[in-house]
Every structure is written in structure tokens, then in C-alpha cells.
Amino acid sequence: xxxxxxxxxxxxxxxxxxxxxxxxxxxxxxxxxxxxxxxxxxxxxxxxxxxxxxxxxxxxxxxxxxxxxxxxxxxxxxxxxxxxxxxxxxxxxxxxxxxxxxxxxxxxxxxxxxxxxxxxxxxxxxx
Amino acid sequence: xxxxxxxxxxxxxxxxxxxxxxxxxxxxxxxxxxxxxxxxxxxxxxxxxxxxxxxxxxxxxxxxxxxxxxxxxxxxxxxxxxxxxxxxxxxxxxxxxxxxxxxxxxxxxxxxxxxxxxxxxxxxxxxxxxxxxxxxxxxxxxxxxxxxxxxxxxxxxxxxxxxxxxxxxxxxxxxxxxxxxxxxx
Numbered sequence: 001x002x003x004x005x006x007x008x009x010x011x012x013x014x015x016x017x018x019x020x021x022x023x024x025x026x027x028x029x030x031x032x033x034x035x036x037x038x039x040x041x042x043x044x045x046x047x048x049x050x051x052x053x054x055x056x057x058x059x060x061x062x063x064x065x066x067x068x069x070x071x072x073x074x075x076x077x078x079x080x081x082x083x084x085x086x087x088x089x090x091x092x093x094x095x096x097x098x099x100x101x102x103x104x105x106x107x108x109x110x111x112x113x114x115x116x117x118x119x120x121x122x123x124x125x126x127x
Numbered sequence: 128x129x130x131x132x133x134x135x136x137x138x139x140x141x142x143x144x145x146x147x148x149x150x151x152x153x154x155x156x157x158x159x160x161x162x163x164x165x166x167x168x169x170x171x172x173x174x175x176x177x178x179x180x181x182x183x184x185x186x187x188x189x190x191x192x193x194x195x196x197x198x199x200x201x202x203x204x205x206x207x208x209x210x211x212x213x214x215x216x217x218x219x220x221x222x223x224x225x226x227x228x229x230x231x232x233x234x235x236x237x238x239x240x241x242x243x244x245x246x247x248x249x250x251x252x253x254x255x256x257x258x259x260x261x262x263x264x265x266x267x268x269x270x271x272x273x274x275x276x277x278x279x280x281x282x283x284x285x286x287x288x289x290x291x292x293x294x295x296x297x298x299x300x301x302x303x304x305x306x307x308x309x310x311x312x
Contacts, residue, residue, distance in 0.1 A: 010159055031162075031187050033155050033194055066180070068187050069274035072261060102180070104282070107254075115262045 001045055012038050013064065017045055022056045024078075027063040030071040039074035046081035055089045058082060063097035063125075064105065072108075079116040086118060096120040140214070148214040153193045162187065165215065175309070181282055182222050182307050186215065188279045189224050189305060195275075200229045200298060221309040230301040235291050238301070245277060246286045253281045283307050 004017040013028030015038075024042065032038050049058075060082065067075065079094075086092045096109035106122065113120050140148060146168060149161065165186060169179045193211050211228040230238065248256060257277050264273060280287050288304040 010163060031191075033158070033191055066184060066187070068191060069278045070191070072274065073264070076261060101177070104180070104184075111258050111261070115258065 001048060004041055004045070015042065017042055019045065022049075022054070022058045024058070024060045026061070026075075029065045030067040030075075032068075033070070035068070035070040035074045039071075039078065043074070043077055043081065046078065046085070049090075050081060050084050050088065053088050054085065057091040057093065058085060060092070060094045061097065062094070062109075065099070067108075076112065076115065079112050079118065083116045083118055092118055094118060094120045095123055097123045097125055100124050100126055143214075144216045144218045145214050146217050148212070150210065150212045152209045153190065153197055153211050153213075155194070158190050158194060161190065178221070178307070178309050182224075185279055185282050185305055185307060186224055188275045188282075189213070189226050189303070192275050192279075192303075193226050193228055196230070197228055200231060220306075222307045224305045224307070225302065227300060227302045229294065229298050230291070232293075232297050232299055235299055235301075239289075239291065241273075241276065242287045242289055245280045248280075250281075250284070253277065257281055279305055 001019040003019065004015070006012070006015040008014040008028040011029070011032045013026050013030045016023070016025040018024075030038075060078075062075070082092050082094070096112075098105035098109060106124075109120055109122055147161070147164060149157070151157075162183070166183060169182060174182070190213060193213060197209050197211055211226065213227070214223075214225040216223045216225070245253070245256075257274065260274055260277060276287070283305050285306045285308060288306070290302040290304075292300040292302070294300050
């Protein structure tokens with residue numbers, strides 16, 4: 001599996017996926033009409049780690065400005081796969097970064113934590 | 128169309144504070160451009176960051192709703208090309224986003240019930256409902272699997288206002304009017 005790096009577009013975020021360091025970075029806005037298409041490579045890679053029963057630490061950083069409901073499902077799928085890796089014994093470090101005063105984005109992070117049962121590190125940034 | 132009609136359309140739009148409107152086929156590229164235009168407009172009138180985010184967010188969901196549901200009427204039933212309408216207005220109290228598209232009559236009751244159910248929920252209940260559908264809903268290739276309309280209601284903070292106009296024996300025209308009230312003004 002190769003390192004994957006996709007530059008941000010007006011509708012999709014910067015996406016970095018590094019299998020060597022087990023790092024995932026999602027940053028920007030995620031509002032594509034077809035989110036499944038955009039997130040499939042990451043979801044497939046996570047599936048592969050699940051199959052390999054990796055116990056390596058996985059570091060994830062999510063810093064979204066906006067995301068649409070179509071993306072929200074895909075992002076949940078990513079977290080669900082991380083939860084599975086966690087059950088297999090891998091340490092999962094998720095940092096959820098949101099702009100100061102962006103209550104919606106903060107709540108979205110809290111919602112994901114509750115749904116998948118992984119503790120996120122919540123980080124506030126200046127606008 | 129009579130040329131004088133252009134002025135009546137212009138006047139009607141002026142009176143309703145329409146800042147952007149479109150009628151036609153809603154494509155992915157069109158949405159990219161419209162969102163860009165609206166973002167620049169909100170920027171140039173120096174809208175409050177919170178309001179700006181809210182308007183943008185609701186706009187994305189409303190327009191993508193149109194995009195995903197326009198296909199539901201085969202052109203042989205409608206007799207027309209893929210077409211819908213949307214308008215974005217700014218008034219003293221805030222913003223309004225209006226969308227209009229054809230819908231099969233067999234889908235009217237279901238959609239109406241769904242919106243009425245959403246309108247009956249309090250802010251807190253809506254938040255819980257969103258979380259529940261996100262956690263348990265099936266992922267759909269089309270979009271968020273029914274999350275869109277919940278999110279629109281949640282983010283706008285106002286009731287969904289809608290109308291179904293009967294057009295032919297099997298189709299209606301569905302109009303959705305979403306308000307985003309600027310609480311600080």
C-alpha cells in the first residue's frame with residue numbers, strides 16, 4: 001500500500017494517508033456530492049489494516065471547516081473502522097480540531113466520540 | 128416570453144431581496160460555482176462568521192438535495208428536460224433559501240410526513256434524531272441517507288416551510304423555503 005496524498009479542492013479536503021507511520025490527516029472542507037467515491041481509498045486501506053490485525057498505533061487528525069451530510073456518513077465509517085482496529089489491540093489517537101466558537105464542529109466531534117466510543121483529543125484553534 | 132415580463136420578474140425578485148437565482152439543470156459544476164459566488168458575496172457584505180457558516184452549510188444541503196432528487200422524474204413523464212429552480216434571498220431578518228423541483232405524487236405523502244415529523248421536534252430532540260440516523264442509517268450512494276433534511280432543519284433553527292403544487296395526475300412541484308434568521312440583528 002502506497003502513501004496517498006490528495007490536495008484540497010473547493011469541495012474536498014486535503015487528505016493524507018501514510019501506511020508507514022499509520023497516519024491519516026483530513027483537513028479543509030468536505031462537501032462533495034459523492035462522498036463515497038472520495039473516501040473509498042481510505043476506507044479500503046483501513047480494511048486492509050483490519051485484516052492484517054495491525055497493533056501499530058494509528059494517528060488521525062481531522063480538521064474540517066465544513067462537511068455535508070454525505071461526508072458525515074463516510075467520516076463515521078472511518079471512525080467505525082478505527083474502533084475495530086482498537087478492538088484488535090491498536091492504539092488509536094484521534095485529534096479533532098475545530099475553530100474557536102464553532103459549536104457545530106465541536107458538537108460533531110462529540111457526537112462521533114459517543115457513537116464509536118473512542119476518546120478524541122479536542123483542540124480549539126483561532127480563526 | 129414577452130419582454131415586459133422580464134421587468135416583472137426583476138421587480139418580483141427585487142422586492143423579495145433575491146440575491147441569486149437559477150432555473151435549469153442542477154449539475155455538480157454548477158453547484159461548485161454557485162457556492163463560490165455565494166461565499167464571495169457573504170464575504171463582501173462582511174457577514175458575521177457564524178451566520179456565514181450557517182447560510183453556507185444550509186445552502187450546500189439544500190442544493191445537493193436538489194441535485195440528488197432531480198433524477199427521480201424521468202423526462203418522458205415530465206415532458207421536459209432535467210430542471211429545477213432555486214433562489215437565495217436576503218432580508219432584514221436574515222436569509223432565505225428557496226428550492227423548487229418536480230416530485231412524483233407517490234413520494235409526496237412520505238416526504239410530507241417526514242418534514243412534519245421533523246417540524247414537531249424540539250432543538251434538542253432534533254440533535255438526538257440526527258445522531259440516531261447518522262449512527263444507524265444505511266449509507267446511500269445518493270447522499271447522506273436521509274440526513275440532509277434533518278440537518279437543514281437543525282442548522283437553520285427554523286421550521287421547514289414547504290408547499291406541494293399539483294401539476295399533473297402523477298407529478299407535483301415541491302417548494303421548500305428555509306429561513307436563516309440573524310438572531311443578533
